[in-house]
Amino acid sequence: ANIHLDLLNQFVFRGIPVIVLDQPVTAPYLYNVLCDNFSGGKQLTEHLISLGHQKISFFAISNLDMIPSVAERLGGYLKAMKDAELPVIPELIVHHTCMDDTDSLKNRLLELHNAGATGIICENDGVAQALIEVSASLGLSVPQDISICGFSDDFDHITSIYQNEELMAEHVGEIFYREISGLRTENRRILVPAELHAKDSTGVCLQHTVQEKQ
Numbered sequence: 001a002n003i004h005l006d007l008l009n010q011f012v013f014r015g016i017p018v019i020v021l022d023q024p025v026t027a028p029y030l031y032n033v034l035c036d037n038f039s040g041g042k043q044l045t046e047h048l049i050s051l052g053h054q055k056i057s058f059f060a061i062s063n064l065d066m067i068p069s070v071a072e073r074l075g076g077y078l079k080a081m082k083d084a085e086l087p088v089i090p091e092l093i094v095h096h097t098c099m100d101d102t103d104s105l106k107n108r109l110l111e112l113h114n115a116g117a118t119g120i121i122c123e124n125d126g127v128a129q130a131l132i133e134v135s136a137s138l139g140l141s142v143p144q145d146i147s148i149c150g151f152s153d154d155f156d157h158i159t160s161i162y163q164n165e166e167l168m169a170e171h172v173g174e175i176f177y178r179e180i181s182g183l184r185t186e187n188r189r190i191l192v193p194a195e196l197h198a199k200d201s202t203g204v205c206l207q208h209t210v211q212e213k214q
Contacts, residue, residue: 003020003023003025005027008020008027008030012029012030017031017175017176017179018030018031019031019032019033019172019175019176020032020033020034021033021034021168021172022034022035022069022163022168023067023068023069024037024068024069024072028188029188030188031175031185031188031189031190032188032189032190033168033171033172033175033190033192034069034168034190034191034192035069035161035163035164035168035191035192035193035194036191036192036193036194037069037070037072037073037076037194038072038073038075038076038079039076039193039194040073040076040151040161040163040194040196041058041072041073041074041075041076041077041080041121041151042076042077042079042080043076043161043194043196044076044077044121044149044151044159044161044196045076045077045080045081045121046080046084047149047159047196047198047202048119048121048147048149048202049080049084049086051119051147051202051203051204051205052204052205053118053119053147053205054086054118054205055089055092055115055116055117055118055119056077056081056086056092056117056118056119056120056121057092057093057094057112057117057119057120057121058073058074058077058092058093058094058095058120058121059094059095059097059108059112059120059121059122059123059127059131060074060094060095060096060097060122060123060127061095061096061097061098061099061123061127062095062096062123063095063096064095064096067123070095070123073121073123073151074093074095077121089115091111091115092112092115092117094108094112099127099130102134105130105131105134106134106137106138109131109134109135109138109140110138113138113140113145113146117146118146118147118205118207119146119147119148119149119202119205120146120147120148120149121149121151122148122149122150122151123151124150124151124152124154125150125151125152125153125154125155125158125160126150126152126154127150128148128149128150128151128155128158128160128201129150129155129158131148132148132158132201135148142201143200143201143202143203144203144206145206147159147201147202147203147205148201148202149201149202150201151163153197155199156199157199157200157201158199158200158201159196159197159198159199159200159201159202160197160199161194161195161196161197162194162195162196162197163192163194164192164193164195167192168192171190171192
């Protein structure tokens with residue numbers, strides 16, 4: 001994401017502390033408070049793998065070059081797949097796609113299903129909910145036919161990552177307090193732990209179960 005570093009620098013030059021929330025930044029002089037997106041993506045992938053899923057898709061509407069937090073979630077997905085010695089299939093990684101066009105979303109999901117994907121990790125819960133709705137229109141049941149995860153824990157029925165915004169806010173308050181009090185803060189990048197919340201949108205991979213019985 002474009003954080004307009006040139007504008008933020010104007011505050012820094014005036015001695016005003018700048019805190020960037022929820023997006024990784026490379027400028028070492030800015031405070032950065034964010035969820036551990038890499039760990040979150042890894043946890044979701046490991047969750048699906050533990051349920052017997054092997055062909056797992058990563059689905060994002062964002063341009064990964066522009067949204068580093070989503071790129072970090074993809075990194076966690078790739079690490080979990082590598083650790084489990086499962087192949088990463090390029091056709092199952094979707095990014096920079098349009099979500100406004102329902103037909104395009106249907107076609108994307110159908111392509112993934114036909115390619116054998118039994119689990120999908122979405123960049124956030126909004127994307128996950130859209131795919132769940134599209135699944136129903138295609139006659140696919142969640143999670144019986146396909147398991148779908150999100151990221152942000154906005155829905156009661158979607159397996160997701162809780163980002164703990166309350167803890168982020170506490171860190172922001174502490175940073176401001178220390179700055180106002182003239183206290184030195186060594187750690188300018190604070191990672192808030194990602195917490196997996198497993199819900200009804202993910203289940204045992206029935207396709208894998210049938211293969212085992214055979």
